[in-house]
Amino acid sequence: MTKEQKKYNSELNRLRIVVEHVNRRLKIFKILSDRYRNRHRRFGLKSNLIAGIYNHELTL
Template sequence: MQQKSLFNVQKKQKISYSGKKKTHTFKIQAIVHYKTQEILSLSMCKGSKHDFELFKENLNSIPEKSFILADKGYQGIYEVYDKSLIPLKAKKGQKLASELKFYNREINKRRIGIEHVFGKLKSFRILCERYRNRGKRLGLRFNLIAGIYNFQLAK
């Protein structure tokens, strides 16, 4: 009697599966205007992809002559897009100097408005709970939500 080998059989997972989170995930990246807080551009991907990798793939969707304020996850953004600012990280086992902390604080003061936009978008429950619809339609639905948000700003 033959024994079946279960070790060599790999599970076929969809593209949207994230091994880190052990579930199917989607990532949406938004470009928000600093002063008007209007959503300018959206980009979406399925599965586990780093924010910076998604940013590099969608460089052409960035409006011309725009300046980018990003978080610490975008290390190396200066090589790809020179008109940008990110907070500085402390080296391993060391603390940041007081001038660098002040620099980070000034960047984060300007970024907080953008984070408030994401908080307002989460008032649409489709974004803050489990997405139960078709994955193909998530980009369309998020574009509609962004359009509604921009329309509310215009009032």
């Protein structure tokens, strides 16, 4: 691989690991890791609330 490709891969991996950590933290809430079996119209609201809780934890 060229130096440019290695640099691009390392930058991509840095971004990817951040996203994977966020996914892991959100999957702690079972609603996002298991099959959702409740009313589907409320799923968006509940997932937004979970994301809000996570964002609040980041600011503390």
